[in-house]
Amino acid sequence: MNILLFGPPGAGKGTQSALLVEKNGMKHISTGDLFREAIKNKTPLGIEAKGFIDQGKLVPDSVTINMVKEALKSTGGKPFILDGFPRNVSQAQALKTLLVELNLKLDKALFLEVPKDDLIGRLSGRRVCRDCGAVYHISAKPLKDGKTCDSCGGQDVYQRNDDKAESIATRLQVYEDSTRPLKEYYKGQEILTEIVGTGDESDVYARVKIAMNS
Ligand code: ADP
Ligand code: ADP
Numbered sequence: 001m002n003i004l005l006f007g008p009p010g011a012g013k014g015t016q017s018a019l020l021v022e023k024n025g026m027k028h029i030s031t032g033d034l035f036r037e038a039i040k041n042k043t044p045l046g047i048e049a050k051g052f053i054d055q056g057k058l059v060p061d062s063v064t065i066n067m068v069k070e071a072l073k074s075t076g077g078k079p080f081i082l083d084g085f086p087r088n089v090s091q092a093q094a095l096k097t098l099l100v101e102l103n104l105k106l107d108k109a110l111f112l113e114v115p116k117d118d119l120i121g122r123l124s125g126r127r128v129c130r131d132c133g134a135v136y137h138i139s140a141k142p143l144k145d146g147k148t149c150d151s152c153g154g155q156d157v158y159q160r161n162d163d164k165a166e167s168i169a170t171r172l173q174v175y176e177d178s179t180r181p182l183k184e185y186y187k188g189q190e191i192l193t194e195i196v197g198t199g200d201e202s203d204v205y206a207r208v209k210i211a212m213n214s
């Protein structure tokens with residue numbers, strides 16, 4: 001089953017995707033992770049994307065869509081999770097075309113809803129491992145030893161530039177203007193399920209599994 005996980009920044013898309021990868025062997029396609037990897041490696045794509053990302057704005061559609069096309073071609077036939085793409089209706093339309101071209105099908109679009117006050121707390125407390133991308137939170141999911149990554153032992157667990165107060169406000173606004181309308185779009189495609197994203201991550205995961213199996 002191929003799914004799309006969408007919702008506001010900080011809703012827990014990456015966290016739930018990591019659980020789906022671990023427990024179900026799915027392939028995680030996160031445009032945010034792909035951009036951060038490109039930035040780390042200083043590729044032309046990374047250099048182009050960095051300015052938009054640090055300000056909390058969307059990277060232009062043409063760049064993003066090409067990147068997703070390559071990712072969809074290299075799933076090795078595994079069921080995939082799209083996380084962070086599409087982020088507006090024109091990307092959703094481009095995805096539809098791309099899936100036809102690659103002979104793939106999106107089975108479900110799962111929308112994670114979390115109230116705005118919780119989102120701000122989640123985003124401002126988020127920390128990420130530079131080496132493996134594992135996601136932590138200063139209070140909800142702290143590092144076991146307080147400084148090294150639990151997953152890979154990496155020493156550089158950092159706060160993303162766009163998780164600082166100024167960018168968070170822009171991102172929440174971009175979400176309201178551009179991404180929230182996808183709910184109506186996927187309702188129209190008859191593959192939308194809404195999931196309550198509050199509670200601890202295992203509670204949310206249980207709801208994700210129910211939605212996938214129904
Ligand atoms: P997204 O990919 O949607 O932006 P993340 O999965 O990166 O969201 O989660 C954002 C932050 O919230 C992270 O610091 C993560 O550890 C934390 N988080 C994720 N799920 C929950 C949850 N159910 N309860 C509390 N904090 C959570
Ligand atoms: P979050 O889930 O916290 O919003 P992501 O890691 O998904 O963060 O994305 C980080 C940033 O990368 C976005 O704020 C945006 O600048 C860029 N980005 C990610 N996905 C897309 C996309 N589909 N279209 C345009 N920009 C994107």
Ligand code: ZN
Binds near residue numbers: 151
């Ligand atoms: Zn790590």
